[in-house]
Amino acid sequence: MTGLEELKTKILGALPELDVVIGWEQGYDALNATPLFIRKPEDVERLIIGPLCAHNLATYLPGLKDKKVGIVVKGCDSRAVIELLQEKLINKDNITIFGLKCDGVVNLNKIRKKIGDLGQIRKVVFDSGIITITAGETDHQLKFSEVRMDKCDTCKYPNALLFDHFIGTPDDRQNGIEPEHISDAEFEKMSLEDRFAFWKQEMSRCVRCYACRNACPMCVCRDHCVAVTRDPHWISQENDTADNWMFQMIHVMHLTGRCVECGECERACPMDIPLMLLRRQMNKGVRDVFEYEAGIDPQGKPPLLTFKVEEDNIPEREW
Amino acid sequence: MPVYDGKELRIIGFLCNWCSYAGADTAGVGRFQQPTDLRIIKVPCSGRIDPLFILKAFQGGADGVLVSGCHPRDCHYAEGNYYARRRLELLKRFLPVTGIDPDRFEYTWVSASEAPRWQHVVQTFTDRIHKLGPSPLLAAPLTDAEMAKLQSQVEAGSGCGCHK
Amino acid sequence: MRIGVFVCHCGSNIAGTVDCEKVAAAAKDFPDVVYSDDTMYACSEPGQQGIIEAVKEHKLTGVVVASCSPRMHEPTFRRAVERAGLNKYMFEMANIREHVSWVGKDKELNTNKAIDLVMIAAEKLRRDKPLISKKFDINKRVLIIGGGVAGIQAALDCADGGLEVVLVEKTTSIGGKMAKLDKTFPTVDCSSCVLGPKMVDVAQNPNITLHTYSEIEEVGGYVGNFEIKVKKKATFVDWEKCTGCGLCMEKCPSKKSFDYFNEGIGTTTAINIPFPQAIPKKAKIDADFCRKFTKGKCGVCAKICPTKAIDFEMKDEIITENVGAIITATGYDLFDFKKYAEYGAGKYPDVITSMQYERLMSASGPTTGHIKRPSDGKEPKNIVFIQCVGSRDKSVNRPYCSGFCCMYTAKQAILTKDHIPDSQSYVFYMDIRSPGKSYDEFVRRGIEEYGTEYIRGRVAMVYPVGDKLIVRGADTLAGSQVEVEADLVVLAVGAESAVGAPQLAETLRISYDTYGFYMESHPKLKPVETNTAGVYLAGACQGPKDIPASVGQGSAAAAKVLALFSKDQLESDPQTALVNAARCIGCYKCVETCPFGAIKEIEDRFGNAKAEVIETICQGCGLCSVTCPQSAIQLQHFTDNQILSEVKALCPSMMEKS
Amino acid sequence: MSEKKFLKNESVIPFIEGLAGGRKVLVPVCEGDAVIYRPYRKDCRLELTRMPTISPKDATFPRTETLMTFKQAPVAKTEGDGEGDSDAQPKLELTETLPEEKVVVFGSRPCGARGKSIFTRVYETEDVKDPYFIGRRDNTLFVSIACAAPETTCFCTSVGGGPADTTGSDVILIPVDGGYVAEAVTEHGAELLQSDLLTSGADKAGEAEAVIQKSMELLGDADDFSIAREKLIELFDNDEFWFDMSAKCISCGTCTYLCPTCYCFNITDETAGKSGKRIRTWDTCMSNMFTMEASGHNPRTSKANRLKNRVGHKFSYYPSLHDKVIACCGCGRCIKSCPAAVDIREIVKSAQEYEDVNE
């Protein structure tokens, strides 16, 4: 991403008409970014953009329904905005979109996996594909391509798809990578028994903190989520594997045809449960059956909210 | 009630009231003999069937789940089964991701008059489930062997690539 | 909750292969079950009385009957439960006959299965809530779509019954297919003599409002209170002024216009009245052929019209009609015979459809009743009729029998002999289907008295030699090839659903089959009802039918509407969806998927968007419940918790299974 | 403090296996990127250098605890003839289910072990004694590893703890070259250290001291959060302040579920057929449902209200009730694992530094 100054100028220009503009600022250390809510012109100074700005800020939009909101989006984030518009969960008239082009964002878990707990982080520098992290007295050098989020490996939409202001010039890069996730190929080799055991272990870790749900821009039920209700009583509050599994199934099924693969669920999960694997696989089904990708066309219709009398890719039932 | 020891497996059927439930009735009237494993839950329309009901059944240890509705175009409610078809097809494709054998779930269309077809569906599906045997249980703790295998997969970098 | 369970033996129907005492005993161990018994015939008077007494004696608040299919006796037991003082929805049935005793032999397994079914019925019942039907007023007007003979009959019967009728017809005149026929079988009486007076009755009946050259644009509302938007298409003639004098037709210079009424046999003028007996007898301009529209200049008709009725600026107009019931009588259309290239259909002018042949025979037709072949106007001597053109043929996706072709072919062969005494008719057929009253006798007469020659077999091809057509086919009875030298070949085209039928069905929210014919509510017991309350079917829109069957259905549908309107208020089925406003986030996904338009968008008192179900429109399919991710909209009596409780009871997630 | 012993790195596994005699041993293992406590299993992926993702409170306050079970006794009679007492109400059998398991938590951090002391002030008072927590606490030993490399999210020293704080631990291990200097904190701890696998660690005392010293240096100066008690109350009605502070919060429960000191719970009943259980499960004040009343009224409708309660409880209400002890042990999990990086330190500091411009 480039053009921080351009973005700041454009936000300053738009701010008088807006209640708030959502962007990012540096968080508790140099490796941490955090959402920034710009209300006053002086707040703009704290704005940052770059590979640390992973948060999909569209998550906040439904909660700010009646406000005039500006939002800074990457390509993937813009898909969530589009999907929300498509489902009429937000009103475009109230939203001003500052679109970015993006070269990928960092997955902090991957960094931790490589160099363990980071200790006291002093400085982070990104330079020509290398990220240098100064923690304590040590410099850690990592290849950006090895620590970026999985979704960035296969990103088809580096540019914001919908915007009122675009920062810089759109990136015409084509990754040339099929949207089949590299790591899924290994998963797909697993036997059914192994997969079942695999998810059992993963789900046993879930603490049902609902970070995956609340970080998800498409989980708009929030306070009304069926995970915590008794009517309907889909799952109990017991924190056991079977109930955790069921909760994650509810999440996946409710996202069918709506998930924009922004990866927020997985990023938010403190237990590092590979939630995106479930979603990518479900989305694969959606693509195969409906030739549909969520969050691309504001006029599109989620596939489960419509039908065709003759479905193109659903075989007739044979018996 | 537990399933009948040794003889039956736990098979749940969700049938729409107007076609398939009636078709099962017709099969009964015609004395079309069927295996006894299937337990039918009646719903107004296949469009009422949330795929999550099916997952819930599997969570609870169902060995097989069968959904049957009106043939496309013949829906009592005009469109219900069109929506159902989309939901169920995606579920069927998704099941193997969870490790549940997709053969444990089937959806089909049986009209009120298709008694032989209903008999065939029940027989075929029950046979299939018996061939697959009891389904794995989420509620059962992982065995040491399973844990060891999972760990070895992680260490070998195979298995799910997410935890490399 | 205090549940009573009644396990029916149904004589030996159930008890033969299910241990009913054991089922009743097991039921005692289910939550909230305080009473359980087995009974010989639960549905019999003593059986029902037993239930009522048990409810009172044991203060039961809900009842499970394990017996036959709920599709059989649910209404019976609901009434019994109601007589016992309970709400009739505090009742569930376990189907242990059709689904258990009749389909399984092993008594042990059957008994175990029956126990499970009682268990889930009880679990569902524990979550049942009393439901109360709502009453609402009816608008006692009826809309009839289609002015063919079925629609005409329905309109007249309804009007005679005192109802206000709105009759909407797509073409400019009522009469439908029957108006085009020369004679009808098996009586060989003049079609227009039979139909004509009825058409006049329609025109003159003060209770009937007629909209011809009109189509249904939109249907809103529900049984008792539909709101219909009707599109009156522009005729470019002000019918208030048009007297039907026909002067315009005489002067119109565009005389090569397609003659729809005569099936393209001959031509008509761009401004025309389709046939002399048309009701209403008004002129319409066919803009495809009118020079004013195609070339931008002419206007002869406007100049000579004595009442100045011509209006080239006329636009389509939408009018609104409010009615309480709808009868759909949209009829059928004819199979496109060109799909049979081997018969030369569309290629050789002397291969025509049976309907075209009707027009050739009709005194009001283009040849004033003289049979002349289209190519050279000569009178044909050898006429070959080919049956099942677009019927009983999977290769053209028409596997069904159109039902009336055998009969009209027999009639046409007989009439041919009347018109041309020295002619010979040949009929290639698969089977002769003549099951109506006096029908088979009629066919026999054709063979025996009129010498129609029937050849059982399909025609392989038709090809011209000189001015003749050679019809080559098989005579399967003789086991030989046959060739007939024909002057005219008439293809007995089958019926298919009317053009636009599926679209109209979707507007009306009724179902239709693979072929576009409308689905009746029950093939035996509800032949003129649809699954949408207040919408009825008459005539061939439901499936191919001959005239008496169509008329019969027209009357039947009218009787249904009259019965419906005999009450001042209707009761809605309370098993409808219900929105829990506190949980609704106003995303309206339910509104998008509801097949009935039964959910409306409202604002609560704080201005929040919410969904609301219109109970009287909701048909209870439950599609919305699945669409709503937060389960804010629930189908009453089939709530998530009810279905979940059944699932959980059957799949208890416990470790008992190894 | 008792004598210092030394546990060689190579002896760690045998030591853990030795603990397993008669007790369930929970150890931090690596699953994915998360480090979580699992029952010790041979060859498990033990992870002792990183701070566990989740606190060890699960051992004394499980995610799900069955408080009691109940069962509807079968109805005695009913054979449809109306004889006898068919109207009798089904009787219920209630069974208390108290925990009895003996557990050792090996490898917790001092901050994690400290958490249960925050519980005790609430769960064991003169008026009320929570037998489940007390039972588990008394049956659970903590072998904690002192913290050598605090992270940027750590602030134990600001809330009364420290990298080698012994509160709540039975044994403290200080990582030094080649192993751990082990010191018993309690008698039970001393018993655990009876093992032959340990050697004398007296000579390593200095090294251990240096490790802690280094850690203290890395942590930097402690913040003083003492005036937060009054300041947070003062700011209670300042909606704008809380609205700002909570803007990026997404109302999930990560902070509270990973927290060693968050002790709130829910109680729900679950049934299957005629039997059921009353369970208590972790609950989070960050959820809208936490305070939602049956009538639909909710005193904390917005995330601002809820965040205010979390911060207020830890830094004001609890300290006011319990000798100024802050109900936070500074482990930083709520910051590090927060999907939006909401930083409780910053909120408290902002509150302490808040000056009303209108005054």
Next chain:
Amino acid sequence: MSMNNPYLPEMATINEVIEETHNIKTFRVTLNDTEKMKNFTFEPGQVGQLSVFGVGESTFVINSPPTRMDYLQFSVMRTGEVTTKLHSLEAGDQIGVRAPLGKCFPYEDMKGKDIIFVGGGIGMAPLRTLLLYMLDNRKDYGNISLLYGARSPNDMAYSYELDEWFSRKDLDTTLTIDVEFPDWKHRVGLIPNVLLEMNPSPENCVAVTCGPPIMIKFTLQALKKLGFEDNQIVTTLEKRMKCGVGICGRCNIGGSYVCKDGPAYTYEQLKQLPNEL
């Protein structure tokens, strides 16, 4: 079973169910353990948790007075899952009871004072226990008056007791409903307005009020207008509760736990708590 498990309910039997209004039922309950029932003590204003096993627990004030120990009485308004289930129960049904919980009204401090009770709707329940207690210890208190209001006569709980209250010379009872109703012989008007009309003297008087939040709000204003000091006003609070013993953490207002430290508070105490009702 441990004697001190605060979560473990006592099994109890519903002896009588009284249908008060369309959405309020009153349950008269005795503990199954007769010994425990005999030794059961509580103070006016304390609450109990009623358990419907399989559904859950909910908190209700014990609205019978400690001076009448034939049974414990609870009035339940149907709002959620537990209360709906409770409403389906009948005499003979088994429930669980955890009681007494919470703090009582400061009835000792009120001795020798005039008392005015101001109750609205279901808010009459906690007042009833204190009122009857005081009537049973009549000599300890000065003048006692009651202002009880409801939306309509049909929404008035304990209607069957009103005659007795009216007939007592030592109790001044005033009833009011929000809007006119056929055959209603008492006052019509909102409670705070009627209270102002009654114009009670704050001199040596304590006002005890309970009802829906909006009524409380305006009643407090009225009392202040009449000259009542904060420490002369007592009310009760409602919160979502689970444990009932101040542990589970959801019913707090700042550092005060309504289940343990309440539900009865003086207005003076309330004012010291953060504003979060």
